[in-house]
Structures are given as structure tokens and as C-alpha cells.
Amino acid sequence: MKRWKYLTVEYPKEPMETHTKNIDGINVLFQYDKVVPSFDTYKFNEPTRKYLSLDGEWKFNFDLENRGLEGKYYAVDFDDSTWQSVMVPHCIDTMEKHYFQSFSQADYGKGPGFFDGFAWYRKHITLNNTWNNKVITLKFLGAYYSAWIFVNGEYVAVHEGGHTPFSIDITDYVHEGDNLIAVRILRDKWYDDYLAQKPQPITHRTHIVHSPVDLWPYGGLTRNVYLEGTEKVYISKILVNARDKKLEIKVIATNDTEEERHIKVSINPGEGTNGILQEHEVVIRPKSVRVISDLIDIPNAELWELDNPRLYEARATLDNGDSLSSKYGMRTFRTCDTKLLLNDKAIFLKGLNWHEETFENGRAMTKKEYDRELSLMQESGAIFLRNCVYNRHPYAYEYCDSHGLLMLDDIDHFWITCEMQKFQLEEYGLSRALALKMAWNNMNHPSVVMWCVQNECDMSKPDIFRAWVYDLVNAIRSIDIQNRPITQAQQSIRWADPSLDICDVIGVNEYLGTHHETDKEHELALRLERLHMQYPHKPILITENGAWSIKDHEETEKWHIERFNAHYEQVLSVSEFVVGYVMWVFKDYKTRHPYARKNNGVSGMGIVTFDKLEKKKIFDVYKNAKVPEYHLQKVPK
Numbered sequence: 228m229k230r231w232k233y234l235t236v237e238y239p240k241e242p243m244e245t246h247t248k249n250i251d252g253i254n255v256l257f258q259y260d261k262v263v264p265s266f267d268t269y270k271f272n273e274p275t276r277k278y279l280s281l282d283g284e285w286k287f288n289f290d291l292e293n294r295g296l297e298g299k300y301y302a303v304d305f306d307d308s309t310w311q312s313v314m315v316p317h318c319i320d321t322m323e324k325h326y327f328q329s330f331s332q333a334d335y336g337k338g339p340g341f342f343d344g345f346a347w348y349r350k351h352i353t354l355n356n357t358w359n360n361k362v363i364t365l366k367f368l369g370a371y372y373s374a375w376i377f378v379n380g381e382y383v384a385v386h387e388g389g390h391t392p393f394s395i396d397i398t399d400y401v402h403e404g405d406n407l408i409a410v411r412i413l414r415d416k417w418y419d420d421y422l423a424q425k426p427q428p429i430t431h432r433t434h435i436v437h438s439p440v441d442l443w444p445y446g447g448l449t450r451n452v453y454l455e456g457t458e459k460v461y462i463s464k465i466l467v468n469a470r471d472k473k474l475e476i477k478v479i480a481t482n483d484t485e486e487e488r489h490i491k492v493s494i495n496p497g498e499g500t501n502g503i504l505q506e507h508e509v510v511i512r513p514k515s516v517r518v519i520s521d522l523i524d525i526p527n528a529e530l531w532e533l534d535n536p537r538l539y540e541a542r543a544t545l546d547n548g549d550s551l552s553s554k555y556g557m558r559t560f561r562t563c564d565t566k567l568l569l570n571d572k573a574i575f576l577k578g579l580n581w582h583e584e585t586f587e588n589g590r591a592m593t594k595k596e597y598d599r600e601l602s603l604m605q606e607s608g609a610i611f612l613r614n615c616v617y618n619r620h621p622y623a624y625e626y627c628d629s630h631g632l633l634m635l636d637d638i639d640h641f642w643i644t645c646e647m648q649k650f651q652l653e654e655y656g657l658s659r660a661l662a663l664k665m666a667w668n669n670m671n672h673p674s675v676v677m678w679c680v681q682n683e684c685d686m687s688k689p690d691i692f693r694a695w696v697y698d699l700v701n702a703i704r705s706i707d708i709q710n711r712p713i714t715q716a717q718q719s720i721r722w723a724d725p726s727l728d729i730c731d732v733i734g735v736n737e738y739l740g741t742h743h744e745t746d747k748e749h750e751l752a753l754r755l756e757r758l759h760m761q762y763p764h765k766p767i768l769i770t771e772n773g774a775w776s777i778k779d780h781e782e783t784e785k786w787h788i789e790r791f792n793a794h795y796e797q798v799l800s801v802s803e804f805v806v807g808y809v810m811w812v813f814k815d816y817k818t819r820h821p822y823a824r825k826n827n828g829v830s831g832m833g834i835v836t837f838d839k840l841e842k843k844k845i846f847d848v849y850k851n852a853k854v855p856e857y858h859l860q861k862v863p864k
Contacts, residue, residue, distance in 0.1 A: 234296060234375065234382065237433045242385045243393070245660035247705060251518040253466075253477050254706045256667040258660075259384055259395060262463035262479055262516055263667055265551060266392040266621055269368060269451050275548045277358055277456030281350060281408065285448070286310040287317070290345040290411075300347045301377035301409040307349050316369075318589030319346060319414070319446040326827075328586060328838065335824045336421040340443075343416035348448055349409045356403055361456035362483050363401055365408070368392045368620060369450030371590070372434065375411040387657060388435070389444070390617035390639060391664045414446035417819055426821055432650065435657050440641040442582065442616070443817035443828065445590035450620055459484045460511065462543050462551040467671050468709045469539070469557035472526055474502065475708065478519040478543040478551075482511035491546040492519050497539035497555075500525035519543075530570050531556025531673045533610055533859075536631035538673075554628060556673030562712050562731050565759070565766050565804035568862055569633075569676070575858040576633065576807025578611030579604055579834075580771060582816040583619050586838040594622060601626050603840060604813055608850040613770060613809050615716075616641045616682045618665055627674035634674045635714070635770075635809070638665050640681040640699075645688040648695040662699045666707045677711055678703050679770070683718035683736055689725035696726040716770040719743075720754045722761055732806075733762060736771035741790055748790075752797040759804045766806040769798060773811030775831040776843055783831075784844045791845060795852055802855040810849060814840065 243258040256263045271278040286307040290300065299305055313322070319339050321327045326338030354363075367374065371389025375382065378400035386393045417439040418426035430438045459482070466477040474496045482488050488511045496502030502525040511517045529537040542552040558570055566573045581604065585596045601623070604612060612627065613635040627634050638661045643651075651658035662680060669675050680699040686692040700713050712731035717724050720735055727733050735758075740748025755767060772794050776787035791810070798808045815837035816830050817823075823830045829837050834846045 241655055241657040241660050242387060243660060245656065245663060247663065248516075250516055251520065253518045253520065255479055255516060255518065256663055256706060258393065261394070261396055262481055263664065264364065264394050264463045265465065265553070266366060266368060266394070266668060267553065268455055269366070269453060269621060271453075272552065273550055275550055277361055277454075279352060279354075279454040281352065281452040281454065282315050284312050284350075285315050285317070286349040287313040288347050289342055290347055291342060293345050295345060295347050295411060300349070301380060301382070301411070303380045303407045305349075310349070315348070315448045315452055316450050316591035317447045318449050318591040320443070321587070321589045321591070327589070329827045330829060331827055332825045335827045341421055343414050346412045346446070347409065348412065349407065352406050352408060352454070354401060354403055354406060358401075358456050359403060360459070361398070362396065362459060362461060363398045364394050364455045364457070365397045365452075366392065366394045366455060367448070367450070367452050369590070370410065370412060370448050371414060371444065371446050373413040377409040377411070379407050387433075388639070388661060388664075389449075391661065392450075392621070392668060410448065412447060414444060417444070421819070432647070433655055433657065435639045435643070435651070435661065436641050437643065437647050439819060441818050441820045441830070442641075443584065443819055445584065447591070449590040458545070458547050458549045460488050460490060460545060460547055461549045462545065463516070465541060465543055465551055465553040465671070466708050467541055467553055467555040469525065469528065469555050470559050472524065472528060472557075474500070474523045474525050474541065474555070476521050476523065476541055477708065479516060480509065480511060480519065480545065481516050482513060485513050487512055493544045494519075494521055494523065495542045495544070496523045496525050497541050499527060500539055501527035525557070528557045531558040532570065533631040533633075536629055536673070538628060553671050554625070555671055556628065558673050560676040560711060562766055563862060564764050565806070566862065567712070567732070567766055567806045571862055572859045573857045573862050574806070575802060575854045576611040576768065576809065577609060577852070577854055578613060578635075578807060578809035579607065579609045579813040580613045580615045580809055580811045581813040582615065583617075583623070584817060592620065597622055597626060599840070600814070601630070601632065603835065605630065605632060606850070607813075607834065607846060608852070611635065611807060611809065613637060613679070615812075618668070624669055624672045624674060628672050632674055633676050634672070635677045635679050636665055636669055636675050637679040637682065638662060640684055643681065643684040645685045645691045648684065649691045652691075652695045652698055658695065659698060659702050662702045663706060666703045670707055670709060675711070677732065678707070678713045679734065680713060680715050680730075682716040686721070686724060686726070693725040693729070697729050700729050714768060714770070720758055722758060727762060727765075731765070733758065733765050733767045734770040735767060737769060737794075738772060740793070741774050748793055751794060752801050755797075755801050755805055759801070767804055768806055769808045771809060771811040773832050776845060777831055778836055778841055778843045787843070787845045788848050791848060799853070799855060810834070
């Protein structure tokens, strides 16, 4: 792994070297020369594997002047006794809560929430002799934005992209006894002066996002970190697709030894399915990967439905004892002319956008916080969540799997210029890597029913924009064995969008009469009809629409409700081809965009408040909004 010695901030290509290989007829995703593994194991649920949580106390220090490499902050004998102790998962922005939790403009620009640049984490761990002869993998569920990993004083690898889990093989870097893990984090500066009347945005050419957007870029080791130890021959990943009483399963096995191995693979489709255990014998060459495919009858499996989200657990086991499992649900989700069908029932996606952050912990959310927020979204009547505009912690997907919430999964392509689209497409490759990782990591979740590839990105150079979107869509289709519909969130209703024919569902962020053309709000239905005439066989989804209000401020709350009613009623009037409305946004949210500085960065567009999740008046109006009569009606195959 020595060749990944990227210790600069910008690289010639994305440094994970993300690519797919066709193995036994299946496209398999690789990073750092290894199969991208399952991250479901963060719960430590494989009985034959070794686990060590790295959550908890770490030593932490800011390095805003970038002296850490020269000062050897990564060295085993470096004295970190003067550093702060922090608890991982950790969000840099919440370290001084009196600044982060303020709603006063006087506190905007103050505190660690505006400390941009480098920071370091260090942790000593002890490995006993039971870790010997294991493949030892270091797994991060999220580290924003870039993370350089050092083990026992040696540089190992760098990861770019703050919202996607990643995994690094550190077998050759650790030993029995005391070991040091050091992580160097970078969060980019977004503006030249956060307090200037007109702050100038700063562009970072290789990064996604490359310039400021309307959200808060929480820095740090914001999600769980852990070690996993497996046998030298092990199962890296399971892919599942359950439909029509059959389980299609792909078991990806890795041989990390220098010898050819003959292995037996047992596949159990799960308790309650009445499926029969299947066995396969496979030869794996040294340092190589095989994919074992099967199609197993599951005659007793029930459909995964919104009101009965029935889950099963498939498990693959090798004859050396290694095993890996994956939860799954039997369901279909597809387009049919202008409709979306869940299990062959037409469905209207009444939904919410949501940001993964809390008043207390920023992006380092706790399970209790996820439970509270996701259950409140269900209470609002939403059946569909859009993960705007980045992947979530694995627990969020698991919650939706088990509670019957549908998801539109999304990646970090927000306001990307055509110049940067071209650079990503032809040179750097991070755009494609993000799309591949999203589909690969979250493919097995029955709650995830659609992918979104971009949000409000520049289309001023149509040929570039089209080629970029086409590449992202093809990347996802190349690995998603469930073949989910794909959409994008275009900015406003644009008939000249050069890429609408590429995606399965036309996604529209529309704020007609709110952000622009204030006298044209009544034209929404007409404009949607015109868009439908251009694409008469594609469903249209409102991926964003919203307004803003201050709780208990009568005038703004009334205006918020009026805007919602005006738009939603028009959507229902054309619901034969407009198949959903995803409101912006569930909760007031933090943003570094200058428009929100008067509230210390809090945008008031939610149906509940940022700090206490108190319901605004719009909450009940949204909750009581009706859906079309065809919702959940059976459609002939």
C-alpha cells in the first residue's frame, strides 16, 4: 500500500483508486486494491470474527497552521499529553457548544465550527494474541472531509469524501501489544472571511463539494471507528435481491493467502423463508476473489411492505468458520409509464428531505437521536425520506428497513460547475467513486428504493453535463443488482435540461413563487404539464419544495402554510404523472451560507425547530395533506 503516499491536499486522481472488476460475471467494487467490504459489521454481529471498537476516548489537537507532519504528530513516541481528550464519534463544530448552539448573529464566525484546516486524532490500542494470523481491517463510517491514516508511525492511506464509509487493511502495520492509530483530518475553508459583508467563496478543485453550498460541513471523526479481524480466506460482501419468492444472492469471497484454496460455501436464506441451505465448492487462486451466485426459493417469505416491513437474514459461511450476514426484504420497486410501483402497487411518495445533524452533537448523532427524529418524520405522515445530499450512517438505513420508511439515497453532488464536472469525468474520478460507493454500500436495504445522482448542478454546457450524468447513472447500473430507478434533482423546471432522458424519474427542485418569479406560483401545474408533454412516459417527482417560518411567529407561520398549500394542491391536480412531493425540509438546519448568518447559521425552513424539534404549525398541515386515490392500489403486471 506504499504507493498511496498522498500527503498533499490535492492528487492527480482520487486517492482510493476506486474501480470495478468483473468477477464470475458480477461487477465487484474495489478500493485500495481490496473489495469494498460490508460495513453492517459495525454492530459486531459476526460470531467468528474479532472486533475492537475504537469509539470512545481519543487525543485531539487542532493543526490549523499545518505543522503536524513536520512535528511528527503521527509518531509512536510523540508526546500528546497536552492534547485534549475527546469522545469519538466526534464533531469538531460542537466542541464549544455556547457558540454552536447560539441563535445570535453575534456568535456567527466564532468557535470551532469555523476552524478550518487540519486536525489530528491519536489513540493507543492493545491487540492480544487472538488477533495473530488475522486479516485486520480498520473501518471508518465517516471522517470529514479528508483523512490520512497512520498506524504505528507509518503512513497507510488517505480517504477523500466525508460521508462515505471506508476500510483499510492494516494487517502489515500492527502487532501484538500496544499499537498507535493516528488520523489527520482536513476540512476546507469555504469563504475568505466569514464575517465580511460579501464573503468570497473559495474553490477546492478536486473536492466534492468544490465550493460552498447550503449546508454545514461538520468536521471530524463524526461516525463510528472499529477494527475487524477475519480469517485469511473470508467473505467480503453479500449482495441480495429478493423478489417473487426467490432470493438472488452473490457471495464475494477473498483469498488473502499466497496459496490456492478449495473452500466450501454454505448459504442460508434465513429463518422463516422455508428456503433450503445451499452449498458450493469453489477454488480461489492466491490473492484473488471469487463470486458465488445462487437463486434460492424462499416460498414462505412475506413481502416487505410499509405497514409490515418483514425482514430476513441471509448468511454465508465458509468451511473455515468465517461468516457474513445481511438483512433483506422481499419487495419490488419500479417505474411503469408515469407511475412508481411498490410491489406492483402505485404509490405516491409523500416525503421529507432531512439533514443528518442535531443541536447537541452535530453530525455525530446518537442512536437515540436517530430514533427520535426518524419516528417524528413518520408521525408527520411521511413515507419517503430523501437523504439530501450525502449518504447517512448505516443505522439510519437499518431504522427505515425495520420501520417501513422509503428512502431516496443521495450523494454530495451539490452545485457542481460544468468545469468541475468535466474535470471529474475526464481526470479525477471522485464523482464516479461516490456513485459507486453509494450503490454498493446500500444495495441490500429494502428501504432504499431510488438513487439520486446530483442536486442543482450547473448545466450551462449541455454536452459536459449530459456526459457527466450519463457516467454516474451507468456506474450505478453496473453494480446495482436490484436495478432501482435513478433520478436527479434539477434546479427548477427546465425543459432544456439535456439529461432528463437518461434517468428513470424526473426530479425537480421547485420554489416557484418563493425564491423566484413571485407572481408565477399559480403556473406550477401548467409547467409540470408541459414537462410531462416532453417526457410523456416518465414519472415526475418534486424532490424539493418549501418555504420558511419562525415558530410562534404568526405571520411567517401563516405564510409557510400558504406556500405549502398552493404548491401541494397543484401537485395533486397533476398526480397522474407527478408521483410524489418531498418537502424541504424536516427540521431547521445549520448552513454556512451567508443568508442565514443572522440566526448563527440556522435556516428556518423546517416543519420542526432545530434545537428542540418543536412542531411548527406547518407540521400538522403537512401531516393532514391527502394523497391521490391511486396510492397503494394494485396495478396489473
